[in-house]
Amino acid sequence: MQDDSPRPVFIGRDRQLAALVEDAHRVRSEGARALLVCGDAGIGKTRLVDEYRDRTPLGRTAVGGCLELGGDGIPFAPFTALLRDLSRDGGAGPVPGAGPVPEADGTGRARLFESVLTFLEERARGDGLLVVVEDLHWADASTRDLLVFLMSNLGEAPVHLVATVRTDDLHRTHPLRRLLPQVERLPRVSRLDLEPFSRDEVAAQATALRGAPPADPDLLHERSGGNPLFVEAFLDGPGGPLPDGPRELLTSAVDRLPDDARRVVGLIAAAGDRIGHTLLSAVARRAGTGEEALDAALRPAVDARVLRATAEGYVFRHALLAEAVYTDLLPGERIRAHRRYAEALQRGVPGLDEAGTALQLAHHAHAAGDQPLALSTAWAAARHAADAAAHPERLVLLERVLELWDLVPDAAERVGAPRAEVLRLAAAVCLLAGSLRRAVDYATEGLEELGVTGHHDPGVKEPPPHRALIAGLRYVRAYAYKDLGSDGALEDLADAFVVMERGDPHQAAAGALLASTFMVRGHPTRARHSAERALRTAREAGDRGSEADVLVTLGSLTAQEDPDRALRLLTEGIALARATGYVHAELRGWINLSGVLSAEGRAAESYDTARRGLERTGELGLARTQGPAFRLSMGLSRFYQLRVEECERLLDPSAGDRLIRARTWTLIQQLAFYRQDAAGADRALEEFRRLLPEESSSPPEYTPIRFTEMMRTAVEGRFDTAADIARRLLDEGDRDAPHLDGRYMSNLSSVAEVADMMRDEPEWRERAADLTAVLREAAAALPRDMTHPVDRLVRDQVAAQSSQDAAAASRTLEGLLPQVREHRFHRVHLLLAAARAAARAGEPERAAAHLEEVEGAARESGLTLFAELADRIRRAHGLPRPRTRAAGEAPAGLTQREAEVLRLAALGMTNRQIGEKLFISAKTVSVHMSNLMGKLGVANRGAAAAKARDLNLG
Known part of the structure; x- marks a missing residue:
């Protein structure tokens, strides 16, 4: 029964249709774009998109609709449909998500998202691809997550992603109320609102x-x-008076149908706004209606345009009509309808896969009020959601099991596990879904369910019942506490070890978590001891995944003490993780190896290592989800080399998980600070704090922020605040072995610079003496046999800067300079310290030579604060001004790059054209323009062009 009724006439949306077509042309020339088509129910969103599909200049089109199942969304429903359509349309390769998604190391969901992205990119090659997601307001959480991922990562692929949203249905707690503003801030996303028709x-x-x-x-x-x-x-509608309201208006056509037709329409409405014929036929048979009678009942509904027949089944003319019909059903009619769906699904429906059957069965059993069946089917459907890496939907189903538990006397027998195990599983799924506080709550409730309300009393020798389950709950809660940066993780892990039976298979994993928790909480000595024990446990148990994880942690921890061993351990951990398929540990190993090389001052090797790690994410199909961490590591390496433009090209604060985005903003803040861009630094700090609130974040994440804050207040002359921050930085770290804590050593170096700056200011010399005394004491306490090259350098640097013998300090600091040729950022700060020491020792020529190198680095990198700090030292010590510009150097204090930008701007080029000419971004050109106009003392581009001609640059 194929519907051949004409499509509704297209009226009054010419401007909006033109906007869609224009967006599509931009997709073909500029890359992927996304558009949210928003408006009230019935306003014509689908009609507009249908018209656009007929007129789009893109070569392929795929459509998927979200299903309204009373909150029980089927994971990835619209993408499942549109990906299958595209697969039938041609092209090699399996459809993403067609089979179970491996979740052994927590990367299954990321791999699924990457595979969908790659699939769409392949289908978009050539003439482009239009992807339509209808009724986003009904989307399940996994669909929303995937859509945001695609919007953020499609990049240059010619894909137009269009989603329709019913905005009048977004109540206060609807997830889209919070999501839409975030999505609309993405650079290639726009919104099109449809207004009611005029008279x-x-x-x-x-x-x-x-x-x-x-x-x-x-x-x-x-x-x-x-x-x-x-x-x-x-x-x-009929003649006579108009209906009283929208519901009566919509259902008037249904009311005129024959009784059999009305009953079938009501039965369909219990499934949502659409249904396949096979399922409807099976359900109708449960209601005593055969095939011929069903066809006879459907015909009037199709003729009256209440329903539309499709190739697979039937769709209501509009979703509002389906809702109105369902609302109009009596309570008993609804329950009977859902019961018949449940019965049909239990018997099996040809053409429905096992996962889809399980999820629909769980929905209808719950809606029918059959509590035992609802519990059993929710438990079974949760397993299928796990196979699809649909973490939010799996959590909803597990929560339903918990809600029904006390209402079903034999719940434990039906599930095959105690309630505490369901709570443990819910907590573990919360970890995967990123709901860390809920993970803590569920794990705590699970422990209370088992009668565990505090920490283990060491005086009690009798082991508690359910030891393995208690240990599992402790482990999950500790993991959540660790990622939250909250107290309690170490205590939970200690209790988990106490109750674990000898040979517990999770012992090595718990040991690995304990070591990494000590590490992120700033206790490297304890972390190292825990990692050594966990490594022995993992090897004895044959737990290769945990062994690889511990090797990576141990390598990171050993870097300060024995760099060569650290590199061996990290390399071994990466190789083992790769051989065993433990992706998370392998990628963590690449990142940490890059970090260790960077900490040793080997910036070029650090960059190459991070680049190899980035290539590995591509091989694993994780480039978009895991790649941002490696691009950030590469950016840091380039920053330390003062290759600023290359650094900036690698940074994308919208990419990666919350932690990577926050760390990217940390580096952006440093770049803005050294460029003397106060507004940019403030914005970066604001974004960082939004992503990582201090009260709920790990303390080490805030160390770079406090470093920049300390330097900024010192540069601004607020030395009282700078000194307070300096003392706070010195209080952080491992007090038992500060020389084994890289964070402490870095803090020691930066505090020494602030004390040095204070000594140049007469009114602050007394306060500087106090801080210098603390530094002198800290440097003296460091071992003389330190193995880490950068730690030895910092120790000698701090000792020299806090020395009262300026001449000796000058010689010591100059002797350290060859060790930091590659780490140019550190070299600049060391040059500033050497210049101060030389000036205090009465050696102005040596001081001036150091400052000239600093000023050259400032010109080359565009980090103008270096030059200002050098100028302050000149003024404080009466040093001569910089030498006259030599042939080939840029005029007026401009860097060579600024001079190039000014010359091209004087020729009338736009920022974009200049960027293309110089192979840099338009944003970077804008920064150069701002800096050069400030140096030239001009207020606009025209005045800058005139100045360029005066300087023979035009």
Whole structure:
């Protein structure tokens, strides 16, 4: 029964249609774009998109709709449909998500998202691809997550991603209320709102539908509110007075149907706004209606345009109509309808896969009020959601099991596990879904369920019952506490070890977590001891994944003490993780190896290692989800080399997980600070704090932020605040072995620079003496046999800067300079310290030579604060001004790059054209323009061009 009714007339959306087509042309020339088509129910969103699909200049089109199942969304429903359509359309490769998604190391969901992205990119090659996701307001959480991922990562692929959203249905707690503003801030996402029809447009619609103008267009416009669906329904309605409201208006066509047709329409409405014929036939048989009788009942509904027949089944003319019909059912009718669906699904429906059957069965059993069946089917459906890496949907189903538990006397027998195990599983799924606080709550409830309300009393020798389950709950809660940066993780892990039976398979994993927790909480000595024990445990148990994880942690911890051993351990951990398929540990190993090389001052090797790690993410199909961490590591390496433009090209603060985005903003803040861009630094700090609130974040994440804050207050002359921050930085770290804590050593170096700056200011010399005394004491306490090259350098640097013998300090600091040729950022700060020491020792020429190198680095990198700090030292010590510009150098204090930018701007080029000419971004050109205009003392581009001609640059 194929529907051949004409499509509703297209009226009044020419401007919006033109915007869609224009967006598509931009997709073909500029890369992927996304558009949210928003408006009230019935306003014409689908009609507009249908018209656009007919006129799009893109070569392929795929459509998927979100399903309304009373909150029980089927994971990835629209993408499952559109990906299968694209697969039938041609092209090699399996459809993403067609089989179970491996979750052994927590990367299954990321791999699934990457595979969908790659699939769409492949199908978009050539003439481009239009992807439509209808009814986003009904989307399951996994669909929303995947959509945001695609919007953020499609990049240059010619994909137009269009989603329709019913905005009048977004109640206060609807997830889209919070999500839409975030999505709209993405650079390639725009929004198109549809307004009601005007009086003339309503009249035009009525005329097109009926072949004659309406008798009373003003009344029709008033009663319909300009809503095209209501206009059409009014015209379809009976003669006489207009219906009282939208529900009566929509259901009037249903009310006129024969009784059998009305019953079938009500039965379909219990499934949502659409249903496949096979399932409907099976359900109808449960209600005593055979195939022929079903066809006879459906025919009037299709003829009356209540339903539309498709190749697979039936769809309501509009989702609002389905909702109105369902609402109009009596309670008993609804329960019977859902019960019949559940019975049909239990018997099996040809053509429905096992996962889809399980998820629909769970929905209908719950809606029918069959609590035992609802519990059992929710438990089974949760397993299928796990196979699809649909963490939010799996959590909803597990929560339903918990809600029904006390209402089903034999719940434990039906599930095959105690309630505490369901709570443990819910907590573990919360970890995967990123709901860390809920993970803590569920794990705590699970422990209380087992009678565990505090920490283990060491005086009690009798082991508690459910030892393995208690240990599992402790482990999950510790993991959540660790990632939250909250107290409690170490205590939970200690208790987990106490109750674990000898040979527990999770012992090595718990040991690995304990070591990494000590590490992120800033206790490297304890972390190292824990890692050594965990490594022995993992090897004895044959737990290769945990062994690889511990090797990576141990390598990172050993870097300060024995760099060569650290590199061996990290390399071994990476190789083992790769051989065993433990992706998380392998990628963590690449990142940490890059970090260890960077900490040793080997910036080029650090960059190459991070690049190899980035290539590995591509091989694993994780480039978009895991790649941002490696690009950030590469950016850091380039920053330390003062290759600033290369650094900036690698940074994308919208990419990666929350932690990587926050760390990216940390580096952006440092770049802005050294460029003397106060507004940019403030914005970066604001974004960082939004992502990582200090009260709920790990303390080491805030160390770079406090470093920049300390330096900024010192540069601004607020040395009291700078000194307070300096003392706080010195208080952080491992007090038992500060020389084994890289964070402490870095803090020691930066505090020494602030004390040095204070000594140049007469009114602050007394406070500087106090801080210098603390530094002198700290440097003296460091061992003389330190193995880490950068630690030895920092120790000698701090000792020299806090020395009272300026001449000796000058010689010591100059002797350290060859060790930091590659780490140019550190070298600049060391040069500033050497210049101060030389000036205090009465050696102005040596001081001036150091400062000239600093000023050259400032010109080359565009980090103008270096030059200002050098100039302050000149003024404080009466040093000569910089030498006269030599041939080939840029004039007026400009860097060579600034001079190039100014020359091209004087030729009339735009920032984008200049960027293309110099192979840099338009944003970087804008920064150079701001800096050079400041140096030239001009207020606009025209004045800068005139100045360029005066300087023979035009």
